[in-house]
Amino acid sequence: MISSMTGYGSASRQVSLGAGVVADLQVECRAVNSRFLDLGFRLPDECRGAEPAIREMATQSLSRGKVEFRAAWRVNSGAAGTAKSNPHALGALNKDRLDALYTLQEKAQEAFPKAVELSIAEVLRWPGVVSEPRGEEEGWIAATVEAARAALAALTESRHAEGKALVGVLTTITGKMREIVKVIEPKVPEYVAQYQEKLTERLAEALAAQEQAKGGAELMERIRQEVVLYAVRIDVAEEFARLKTHLQAVDNALAGKGPVGKRLDFLMQELNREANTLSSKSVSEECTQAALELKLLIEQMREQVQNLE
Template sequence: MISSMTGYGSASRQVSLGAGVVADLQVECRAVNSRFLDLGFRLPDECRGAEPALRELVSQSLSRGKVEFRAAWRINSNGGAVKANSQALGALNQDRLEALKALQAQAQETFTNARELSVADVLRWPGVVSEPRGEEEGWIAATIEAGKAALTVLMDSRNAEGKALVGVLTSITTKMREIVKVIEPKVPQYVAQYQEKLTERLAEALAAQEQGKSSSGSGTELMERIRQEVVLYAVRIDVAEEFARLKTHLQAVDTALAGKGPVGKRLDFLMQELNREANTLSSKSVSEECTQAALELKLLIEQMREQVQNLE
């Protein structure tokens, strides 16, 4: 299935920290456009061990896009066990408390007017409170599970958006075919009319030139020169090949959209080819209607190019 490069997914898991304390771990996975696969991770220290496994998961699933994983956790405060358990917020380090108390006493001997430490000051002192952290294996396992689930949600959203983009691109190719269907049969008529005007102008110009010279050239030679000029010009403005290539490229676009797997780079190349043919049609135009049709084709191709940038 064709997918876009933008998407979002999130999932959560719980991690046991010991002493009946549980942490809620939330993992988010975001993806935006990029020519190549670009991975980024913003994980807390407890989760960093899961990065290699997450990187492998993404590499197996995606080929393009800038993908970022973010994780955050907090103590689960919904359970009664947490409220009843004195270890939920951490344990006091008695040795650090005694050392801090001794330091305070020594400082007050020198600074007699210094106030005593508040409870908040004591709890914020490094090493006084030992928070429950859980085992490293538990954090890694939970992060990988949540990351895999978030990636699945992201893939689903990318596939859904990709399906919608396929519909948009197909509607644009349909419009382009309609333009070609209308204008292509008219081109020979426009060319013939332009050749007729060109023949008249060349005949007048050459006749005027011959009048100023001795009548050494015959009327047959004059018409032969006119015919050669008209034929050469007709070759230069012939757009049959451009229409043929344009229709071939449109068929290639439809084939790519009907297939599976990454198509973004292939479609981006086809957009360049379509634009080249539209430019040539515009430069060879022999009527206002042809010029307008070429401009409409270029506008539709640009719309397609913008959408193609979102496809993987």
């Protein structure tokens, strides 16, 4: 299934911190356009150990895109009720650190008698005073990997949905291009014939004025040669054939499976080359306008193709 390179997924898991306390862990996965697969991680220290496993999962599932994994956690709101039945659930005071802090405060007040004593909140926030339950490393890693796997699945699903929508847009554009080719291609021989007629008249006038000494048959033969050579230069049959071949290749790619972004990007270059050639060989205003419309549609396709994996 064809996928877009942009998408989002998230999932959450719970981690036991011990003493009856549970942490709510959420992992988010965001993806935007990129020529290659570019993985980024913003994980708290507790979740760092899961990065290699997440990287391997993403590499197996994705081929292009700038993908970032973010994780955050907080103590479950039910911890307040747990704290009433288990005073150690939200942490334990470190008596050694508390005594050291008290000693430091006394010394500071001796040096600065007017200094205000530390509040309870400030004491509890002092590093090392409260030993909070942190859980086991294995529990954090397992929960992070599980949440990342679910988030990656959600991301993939969203990319598939957007990819399906982009396929519809691109198919509509190729249909418009085929209509332009269908209308203009049968008219080209007529335009070329009209242009050859005008060119013959101009060459006849120019050569007759410069080479009156030559016979009429010789003069017309030279005119015929010049017109034939010019007709070869402005023949666009091959361009139309290649244009239709490239459009069919685009449709085949869109109907296939797996990453197609790079192939479609190459086909956009080929389509643009044929449209430019049609424009340069144009022998009528209608042909020129058709070539310009084709180039505009190709540019619209190119913008959409940049979003495909």
